[in-house]
Amino acid sequence: MRTTRLRFPACLATLSVVFSAQGVESGPQISPPNWWANMGASTLQLMVHAPDIAGSTVSVGDSTFKIDKVSSLDSKNYLFIDVDTSDLMPGDYALTFSKQGKQLYSALYTIEKRAHNSANRQGFNQKDTIYLVTPDRFANGDPSNDSVSGLQDKANRSAPGGRHGGDIQGLIDQLDYISSTGFTQIWSMPLLENAMDDHSYHGYAITDFYEIDPRYGTNSQYRQFSHQAGDEGVGIIMDMVLNHIGSNHPWMEDMPAKNWINHDGQFSPTTHRRESLHDPHGVQADQQAFSDGWFVPSMPDLNQRNPYLANYLIQNAIWWVEYANLSGIRVDTYSYSDKAFLSDWTARLTSEYPNLNIVGEEWTTNPVITAYWQAGSYRADNYASSLPSVMDFPLQDTLVNALKDKETWGTGLVSLYNLLAGDFIYGDPYNLVIFGDNHDMSRIYTQLEESYPLWDMAMTFLLTSRGIPQVYYGTEILMANPDSDDHGIIRSDFPGGWQGDKVNAFTQKGLSDEQRQAYNRIKSLLALRKDHPVVATGKFTHFAPADGIYVYFRTNDAGEGAMVILNKNNEVASVALSRFEPVLKRFSTAVGWQDKQSLSVKNAKVDVAPQSATVWLLQ
Template sequence: MKISRLTSSILTSAFFLSASQAATISPPMWWVGMQESHLQLLIEEEGVGDGTVTTNFPGVVVKGIVPSSNDNTLFVDLEISDDAKPGKVSLTIEKKSGDTITLDYALHARQTGSANRQGFDSKDTIYLLTPDRFSNGDTQNDDVDGYKDALDRENKGGRHGGDIQGIINHLDYLSKMGFTQIWSMPLLENAMDSYSYHGYAITDYYNIDPRYGSNADYKKLSVAAKEQGIGLIMDMVLNHIGGNHPWMNTAPDENWIHHDGEFSATTHIRETMHDIHGTQFDKAAFNDGWFVPSMPDLNQSNPKLATYLIQNAVWWVEYAGLSGIRVDTYSYSDKAFLSAWTHRLMTEYPQLNIVGEEWSVNPVITSYWQHGTLRKDGYKSWLPGVMDFPLQAALVTALNEDEGWGTGLKKLFEVLAGDFIYGDPSKLVIFADNHDMSRIYTQLGHDIDKWKMAMTTILTTRGIPQIFYGTELLMQNPGTEDHGIIRSNFPGGWKGDSSNGFTGQGLTPEQTNAQQFIRNLLQLRQSYPTLFSGEMTHFVPFDGTYVYFRHDAETQQQLMVVLNKGDEKALDIYRFDERLSTFSQIQRVDAKGFATKALDSTLEVPANQATVWLISK
């Protein structure tokens, strides 16, 4: 069965507007009792520009009309008082022509506790998935009339049919594994001619792509995930849109798209944003340039566009009950806008978490954007965390290099020793790989021992760990860097798959072992949450071995993690007396079957392994 693009749009919008309304309003509905009383509506209707707007709804006042260069768009500033009640606001618009239209706009009540929602933190573990490649739960939405990029499972860059229902169907798997947050690559409409599956070329900021489901399905996912103890993180794109976005035909206002809608490539040289010797020319070349011709770059310095994007983010947090946001290509957007965007969200939701993608392996660059970091230029940022690309690069280098005075595990130690540069290193999102790079198993030469050391590190060091879907099954991409291969289908997500990662059927012994290895570490994290949200103490690597501790001042336990790239050896416990002098017992806890024993003068650690030990009084 196929559904049409038009039918999908009507079904998605029915909750917000009466069927008789031809005009579109963004945001499509709102809530009373928000921290910010100002709301700017974008109304799109032929000849509506420069119209006048009135309403007699109690507690809602039309504060003014913001001029636009487009005769078919109207920006209306509303003030929603604390006394306003949920209901249907009638907006009467008198056009320049003298014609009058009346639009109904819904104001809803907020969910109890919405403002104080708890965001993801260091006690959580995030599961990053590519929705098109995870599981096909509803074959009826595989193809939708009006969308050129149709189902083609044989095409590595095509759509494969995964959807929101597929994620819902396997929430129990994620919960039993021990994951507590889901970050899905974007699910909003991508009506592009090809390569639309990745989601980063958005063509509608307020509607889920119908090939994934509907807005109601996304809310259903959020509710069902919460019932399993799992939060939902939305991947937001502020920097650019898809080339087929309606704005490319008619923008709501002038200067909406950089370079007047004509392609001009970004330099990708993010250092220009911080260079005290740099030029405005080079900064603009980075900030205002486009990624590719199919992704037009948005001009967030336009105040109406900035407000649109800010309200859109608030809308999705409120509507879908999000626990957090991941922001794509964070530093490419206008700096002043990013300050305003993060400030509004963190004011509205003080416990929410947001992580920005700044793909630099230089901590000086990544740390700049985090709240609490000392900055020479006085820039104000309310961004809680950033993706820790420096740690990811150091981890791979540390495990692949031979051990030497300044090589191997010393590289991992050095990047963690530099944590003083961050406002709060515990809020960094850490990862061994993600959707834009080779699988970690491939990066480590398909060496299972190195893979286990990498995953142990990510799941036990400071920060908030993120695991890319299929990592637990040793998914890999030998001989290619193609993203379509890196983002391959999760086994068992499609009817007729020869193996099933959800049930274990048909997995190789190596995959089963790896899956259980991840499950053990995730269960360990859930068993000792205060340790993983506590402090970290590490010792300089010595003789191919790196040792660090996780501990909390209020508990009588701590974890000792040993990365040993060398032969089996007996560690001299006295070297770690600073952490161990008041403790007497030790038990290995990263695998089952190890008994508690006395903490002696030496500790036997196996060759080429990471081991995790519970230390107690």
């Protein structure tokens, strides 16, 4: 059995362990490592891990620390304590663990004072633009932690799948770049410990749910990052993994319960047939083959039907929101977890934090399946979901094809129009996260065959359409992955993030003219969203594309508006505005966002440059 790791978290060492005189070498590891007074739910379940602790009795020196139940499962090294926190005040509480009248362990458990108005924190929303970062590949702020003793996967910047050294300090160092560009949220791929033998940089094979990987930094440094980002007006979205763990997680050598891992802890691959969850003609066996199967042997699939594991994952999410002052959560491989658990998980999180935004990854191009998970959507099976947002993969796929395909009656821009016309299936289409690419697919510049005009149209659309836009790091400087779909290449190092880099995108040193043009375009669009919020939050109204021209509007009740014209043609197009009178009748003048050209919207025509996206502010 792996030696129990005695943890003194960087969260100000909230858990202190006192050894007994019986000669026990390892003290108890308690999860969550601390909690807070006055949380919405008055229940807390502690997982205690220590040699031979199962079957212990637990006593507390303070009567306000009310223990409802103490449980042992299959492992002799785990104990679960259900606590009624309704009367708990901030402070340290002494826990004593005994067997047959003999004290085995004692520990102090800390209940902290909750931050003011924490429950009402505002999550990310339509006003925001999310910057997605692969932290290992963004900026190396602290070279001293590139390789860490005791962790097998060492720094090797020359290997696409190796660790390159990017870290939390690098993110802190570049907060000014991110905020000055105009991004208002940062979603980082997972930063938790991944004690895997190789390819640990991506972060999705977690081996400790409560500890930042030391090659990235510490818990306290992550909290510092969140606080400093907040000072810059930037929120932090944490990437959470509920479906699986890394095969080097201590649970794989000592499971708290026999059914902790699906398929008895033995690899059995998922079918990836997410359709089985929604099939009215389907069978349960197909559903379980999807949900209970593993991605790969190195990612054991968690069984969230076990109520103790479900509680562990729910409390872990709440703990990080509270500890690191998060503005949102992105949930990896959302639909692969147990459906009933997902219902409970989202209900508990949104009950604790009514305004927190949570976006689930459901990688399908079928909008019916995407919509199923969002709160407020119609579901034939009456499934209860409190998930506020979903990644809009259908829009990503359609946008690329709409820009690349030939303009015909049924292809090209009309496919984008057709998809958006189906938004009625969503509980809230304006709260979907929209994007051109992410860390698991070719970069948008590559997908669009490195055509700058098509890239410009795609980014303009994403930053002026309905939904919450997400931009992958490097998109603003046209990072690409030509001739390779290797994830390590897609997630290449951001130039300038390492000492000695010949190109520095943070200062624009060494960038090509086209890269500078792209950066300035993104920065200008983000400034447009900030200076004219109607572009980001207004009602979306569009007209069916015709002759390679697609026109849509963002308007609000305050009399503000914006008109966006996409011209896919290879020549200048003259667009008569009379067709758009149902929207334009509220306005008298259109002013070009960039050229400041002003014209009357009555019976006017607008000349639009070839292969371009233009924005007009309406007055």
